[in-house]
Amino acid sequence: MSGDAHKEVHNKPFIIVGPIVHSEEITKLKVFDGGLIAAVNGKIVAVEETPKNLARIQKKYSVTDGCVYHLDKGQFLMPGLIDTHIHAPQYPNAGLGYDMQLLDWLKTYTFPLEKKYSDLSFAAKVYEAIVKRTLANGTTTAVYFATIHVDSTILLAKIVTHQGQRAFIGKVNMNYKTPEGYGETTKESYQKTEDFIKQIQNMKNNLILPIITPRFALSCDMELMKKLGELASRYNVHIQTHISENQGEVAAVRGLYRDCKNYADVYDKAKLLTDKTVLAHGVYLHDEELELLAARGSSVSHCPNSNTSLKSGLCDVRRLLNAGIKVGLGTDVSGGYSPSILDAIRNTLDVSIHISYGKGSNYAPLTYPEAFYLATLGGARAVALDDTIGNFKVGKDFDALIVNMKNLGPIDILGEYDTEALVQKFLYTGDDRNISKVYVAGRQVK
Numbered sequence: 001m002s003g004d005a006h007k008e009v010h011n012k013p014f015i016i017v018g019p020i021v022h023s024e025e026i027t028k029l030k031v032f033d034g035g036l037i038a039a040v041n042g043k044i045v046a047v048e049e050t051p052k053n054l055a056r057i058q059k060k061y062s063v064t065d066g067c068v069y070h071l072d073k074g075q076f077l078m079p080g081l082i083d084t085h086i087h088a089p090q091y092p093n094a095g096l097g098y099d100m101q102l103l104d105w106l107k108t109y110t111f112p113l114e115k116k117y118s119d120l121s122f123a124a125k126v127y128e129a130i131v132k133r134t135l136a137n138g139t140t141t142a143v144y145f146a147t148i149h150v151d152s153t154i155l156l157a158k159i160v161t162h163q164g165q166r167a168f169i170g171k172v173n174m175n176y177k178t179p180e181g182y183g184e185t186t187k188e189s190y191q192k193t194e195d196f197i198k199q200i201q202n203m204k205n206n207l208i209l210p211i212i213t214p215r216f217a218l219s220c221d222m223e224l225m226k227k228l229g230e231l232a233s234r235y236n237v238h239i240q241t242h243i244s245e246n247q248g249e250v251a252a253v254r255g256l257y258r259d260c261k262n263y264a265d266v267y268d269k270a271k272l273l274t275d276k277t278v279l280a281h282g283v284y285l286h287d288e289e290l291e292l293l294a295a296r297g298s299s300v301s302h303c304p305n306s307n308t309s310l311k312s313g314l315c316d317v318r319r320l321l322n323a324g325i326k327v328g329l330g331t332d333v334s335g336g337y338s339p340s341i342l343d344a345i346r347n348t349l350d351v352s353i354h355i356s357y358g359k360g361s362n363y364a365p366l367t368y369p370e371a372f373y374l375a376t377l378g379g380a381r382a383v384a385l386d387d388t389i390g391n392f393k394v395g396k397d398f399d400a401l402i403v404n405m406k407n408l409g410p411i412d413i414l415g416e417y418d419t420e421a422l423v424q425k426f427l428y429t430g431d432d433r434n435i436s437k438v439y440v441a442g443r444q445v446k
């Protein structure tokens with residue numbers, strides 16, 4: 001597909017014809033070498049494994065000839081990538097500060113940076129850049145932590161709206177042992193969060209959802225967490241936080257909440273574990289915590305780059321999956337240094353292989369089709385949006401990437417490859433230069 005003639009195509013029905021790849025289940029990639037997808041008003045109305053019904057579908061949905069796009073050789077269509085955990089305000093620190101582990105890192109590098117988001121012009125500069133950068137890397141849905149500041153967090157929502165990304169946006173809550181100049185009282189935290197939810201809902205952008213964001217059990221007391229659990233239930237909104245990321249953190253939580261059985265129980269007592277809750281990390285969860293998360297339908301955002309960069313540990317995703325927990329991938333910028341979910345896919349595979357070295361021959365490290373699933377349909381399930389995004393099914397929104405595996409960017413194509421081989425090569429060796437077009441709900445946003 002060439003040119004930008006269809007840049008505003010989302011207003012008109014269109015059809016893309018060519019190789020298509022997506023997940024319908026975790027273990028297998030589904031590849032159609034010459035399929036087609038038709039979209040009307042940003043929603044998928046037809047998915048075909050061959051182009052033989054093109055003329056009929058074109059007529060049925062009144063698609064003009066100019067809105068039928070044939071992919072070139074070397075290109076394929078795949079679902080948009082889902083980043084289930086990213087801190088937008090921490091982007092200036094990406095690549096910095098990895099001489100410390102979590103709790104010192106937060107105090108030394110992270111809180112002083114986040115404090116600066118009372119300044120709207122600083123916030124605008126960073127937020128424009130991170131949304132643009134994640135879109136360029138194919139993130140069609142991002143689950144953002146912002147800061148405690150309502151005004152700049154609303155600004156993030158406006159920037160996301162303008163650039164056309166789908167996102168969850170969270171105003172961070174922190175009322176316990178907060179650093180000088182970066183904290184809130186319980187009342188402020190609760191009231192500002194309710195006000196924030198109303199402001200987001202009044203924006204009437206159905207691509208943006210508010211998400212309640214207690215930072216973690218060491219930054220919020222039980223009273224605030226309970227109030228936030230009640231707010232989530234009253235407004236029926238998503239929740240995100242961190243859990244069992246680092247051994248020092250887990251020990252501190254144990255010391256602070258003596259009457260709770262474990263870390264997950266702290267959140268459960270506050271009614272923060274719902275089927276719309278995303279918990280980042282989960283490296284050190286015990287078996288009974290896994291059972292609790294599975295019973296509540298809460299999900300884990302696996303952030304392998306961060307777990308390595310902050311030396312937090314190795315998260316055994318196979319174990320989480322075997323326990324029946326929904327898992328998505330996260331970049332966790334700036335705990336992780338990369339804003340790319342392709343990077344998260346590779347780190348997921350690397351970490352899983354490294355874990356397998358310490359296990360018996362029955363332990364199967366994750367495969368690239370599984371990592372692809374975690375970055376797309378798995379992410380959609382983790383954020384409870386799998387009725388809308390994650391793969392190509394009639395009735396879902398058209399969130400998609402056109403990947404271009406010609407000799408482009410870091411790629412040298414030196415042979416003849418079928419579509420599945422091109423997908424594999426993209427996952428292991430491609431980068432944002434190979435993501436030539438990005439669509440969210442049918443709108444071209446890159």
Ligand SMILES: Nc1nc2[nH]cnc2c(=O)[nH]1
Nearest residue numbers: 110215216242306332335
């Ligand atoms: N990686 C990470 N973990 C956290 N735990 C509490 N806050 C944070 C944060 O900002 N980043």
Ligand SMILES: [Zn+2]
Nearest residue numbers: 242280332335
């Ligand atoms: Zn995080």
